Amino acid sequence: MDALDKVIEAAGADVYLMYASSQDPDIRYLTGFTTSDPFVYFKRRNDRGTVIVSHMEAARAARESKAAVMTRTSAGLPEILKRESNLWKATAMMIAGQVGGKILVPPTFPFALARALSETCTIIVDENGLASLRAVKSPKEIRFIRQVQKCTEQAIDTAITMIRRSRVKSGKLSLGNKPLTSERVRSEMHKTLIGLECRTTDTIVACGKTAAIPHAVGNGPLFPDEPIVIDLFPQDEKTGYYSDMTRTVVKGEAVPEIRDMYEAVTEAHDLAVSEIRAGAIGAEIHQSVIEFFSDRGYGNGTKGFVHNLGHGVGIEVHEAPSLGPFGGKLLAGNVITIEPGLYYPKIGGVRIEDIGMVTARGFNRFTNYPRELEL
Amino acid sequence: MDALDKVIEAAGADVYLMYASSQDPDIRYLTGFTTSDPFVYFKRRNDRGTVIVSHMEAARAARESKAAVMTRTSAGLPEILKRESNLWKATAMMIAGQVGGKILVPPTFPFALARALSETCTIIVDENGLASLRAVKSPKEIRFIRQVQKCTEQAIDTAITMIRRSRVKSGKLSLGNKPLTSERVRSEMHKTLIGLECRTTDTIVACGKTAAIPHAVGNGPLFPDEPIVIDLFPQDEKTGYYSDMTRTVVKGEAVPEIRDMYEAVTEAHDLAVSEIRAGAIGAEIHQSVIEFFSDRGYGNGTKGFVHNLGHGVGIEVHEAPSLGPFGGKLLAGNVITIEPGLYYPKIGGVRIEDIGMVTARGFNRFTNYPRELEL
Structure with a gap:
């Protein structure tokens, strides 16, 4: 049956x-x-x-x-x-x-x-x-998600390489003698993905204050010394499966507030990963990240950590299980994201998102890409 | 109100x-x-x-x-x-x-x-x-659809230019010393569209017998002297509006059956356009195309003219009104496709699709791209 x-x-x-x-x-x-x-x-x-x-x-x-x-x-x-x-x-x-x-x-x-x-x-x-x-994936589905995650990393690398190679001209990022904009980075990422037979929409390349609005896709010039949140969730055209990944980078030097936020998000990420295993409760892991942030002086209402810690990914980009206030028991074979973030309208936003599988003893991370703030 | x-x-x-x-x-x-x-x-x-x-x-x-x-x-x-x-x-x-x-x-x-x-x-x-x-579009919606149709024509032109410039090597099309495949043409079309901030899926580049299956997207090598159906329906990322367009081409010389089908489809297209105006009945225009094909010896069951003559396009790629067996009265401001086609599994398929607006007196065609069979 x-x-x-x-x-x-x-x-x-x-x-x-x-x-x-x-x-x-x-x-x-x-x-x-x-x-x-x-x-x-x-x-x-x-x-x-x-x-x-x-x-x-x-x-x-x-x-x-x-x-x-x-x-x-x-x-x-x-x-x-x-x-x-x-x-x-x-x-x-x-x-x-x-x-x-x-x-x-x-x-x-x-x-x-x-x-x-x-x-x-x-x-x-x-x-x-x-x-x-x-929510519980078969080995075939795991293979599909790992495949599309590899493509996702290539597209993130397209973006980060462009930002890394850019120069500052009149206070804005520039590459190949043309202004480097959110649209241009997004377009190159999408070209990378098309070549890999993935489709994607609403890719976020959000700089500065815009990065403080979690779902704003971003537009216009990219600036030095400001956080740039890059978040994409491509779908493999053949299999229909998604992955989801976020990195935050700064071209130049981050202000101390952003550096502190980045460090807190990185530690929150590691904390969450350490708590994942079959049988753990999504809501409890989410809550422990809220408490960790709170100890560091970061809130979780309309500013600070404003969204869920993570979600399932599969044939939909958001699916069960949830790592949020109503998240239930995790099962071996769940594929989930871990994506703590901090957002302050007057400073900017920081988010780091990896994907992997819940196992009997922990978290089998599929994402294999550095976390590096300053380029 | x-x-x-x-x-x-x-x-x-x-x-x-x-x-x-x-x-x-x-x-x-x-x-x-x-x-x-x-x-x-x-x-x-x-x-x-x-x-x-x-x-x-x-x-x-x-x-x-x-x-x-x-x-x-x-x-x-x-x-x-x-x-x-x-x-x-x-x-x-x-x-x-x-x-x-x-x-x-x-x-x-x-x-x-x-x-x-x-x-x-x-x-x-x-x-x-x-x-x-x-189904009745505002002037703003008309502008949005005309904008995305312009992008659609650029992408069709990307495809047709590649096929036109290809050469025959070992019985297959080749461009830049690499085999020219459905996937490669589709990928270049999608790159053109991404540069224009349009997204699209399921673009058809179907050659030979595959072209006889109306919705098959096509894969693998493209061949000379065989019909290649190219059908795409991009969505403007900003406005959300679609357009829809199909051309059929042959690199080299079409067999007489395909040439006859192409001529019949072209004439059916012109016939349909001549009957469109506010107050005309979608089902009747569809039926007159069936009868035209029938006079030429083409059927309309599981072979021949197997689908509807056309459909509305807007914020959805298929929306009201229908130009099919159940199609009702057309209204000024409807935006519709006209897409007669003929399909024979042993020969191949031919389809030509334009888009435009129903007016008080006729059809204001948005599509502005040649119909040309042999490249």
Whole structure:
């Protein structure tokens, strides 16, 4: 019995049902199929699951998906649409022709479809089944994440090399006689990643005060003696798996406040890593970093350490488990980031993020790249 | 009263409610805010709407979103989580603290949230309101789409120039003494797009028999005298808007079957364009292309013209209106593709796709790039 079968059995359901495009990581995880249009997936215990796709996608689905393939036409949708013009109701009727009884759906299952189906079936919500199922990685998934982490390090190295080789001109960084901007560094990182068949968005190259806003991507000139936060989370185009990495650097000399923050973040990082092992509680590790920072005089409200310590990574860049206030027990095979950071609007921000796997005894770090503040 | 207010009024609702990440094009369209984590958006008539985000995102949301900004903390989520650990139920309680009565939601609204909310409110599904609202573009949106179409043409030109300059070596295309592959052409197109601050995925560079599978992205060597279908749909990183374009080329000489298919597709394209104007019916234009192909001896089942004639494009690459069997009335301001194609597994595929706007009298084509089969 596979992991999803156990979820179906535990819920007392007859079948598991999804309707989503492969932008939904759960359906991509379960089917191995990627398409921009939503499709139906259902699975009974002890079968390999079935997808219902357009006839245009059927051949590709048969090649790429782990599931059996039906077309909407063979499932009767064109006939149904002759008497029911509402596409949601018609889709529900098509699904009801294939499955019935107690149907387990994810919390994000479309309400319009659930409502139409509940006229003939019982809908049960799978509150958290797939999140915890996905959180424990198989050896194959570990390999995929390590592969994309290698590419991530190459892209970080592209950025840091550019900043290292830059010179100061009129108070700004310059490289090859052109101003070195956030956009230019980001663009070169993305070129590196494209050459490695990875895609990525919202890469952060944030300098100075902008670095104090954790999610601001940054734009315009880069300045000497100010912190530059570089954070990227590429996805391998082939496998769909992500990694996530952050480094903070200064071209020139950091002010004492930034140097102190960097040292505190580095120590917080090492402290967190030392506490990771199967059975440790995410919330407790997060809390011990809060306390460590507090002892150093750094807060954790709207300034200071303002976000979670870390998160799971897989077919989604943020997934279970959480290393935050609500984080539960870590399990061997979880892949997580450790990313303490400190942010002060009048000074700037510092963050260091590594990724690795929770093991029975500790943390198997995948990231293999120096932590170095001043270039 | 804005367009969404009319949707709320027509449904007899008190408020419109969404819960999604900005991967959901509706919430991005309504709020102008992008984030990878799901957030709450609600709007009453005559207000500018409100988003509820994490406190970490609040500053950025205040800068970027058209809506007013609340944090989950100010909306009471941490307090609620002390007595309700289920995040879906807790989120519903937080929302119920802000809105009530008759709540209009999109069809894809998460079932778990709708179920929890329906204990205290009435949930009404907005069957198609935003799709038709989004289908008519503002002048600003038209400008955004024209901008990304210009970038799209540069990327197509990158590809076609590479193929044009290639030579034949041992029966395969070669450029700069290296084999010219689908991957290499795709990678150069993506580099062009990154330099223009566009992102894109699943770009098709499909040669020979692979070109006969409409959505196959293509891989491996490119061959002379065989059709190469190049289809890409980049998104402008800043605006979030898409364009969509396809060209089919042959390095060398096409076989007569491909030449005939290309001529038929070109004529079908011109025929479709001549029928577009506000008030025309999408299904009828699609049907007239089917009939045109049929007169030339080309079918429309699993071989021949196997997909829809076209689709709307905007903040999503596929959106309303449809130029397919179920396509309704076109309106001035719709932005649509026209993309007839012919596919025969034993011969190959041909597709030509342009984009433009429906006007009172015709089709204002944005695409400005030659149609040329043999390079």
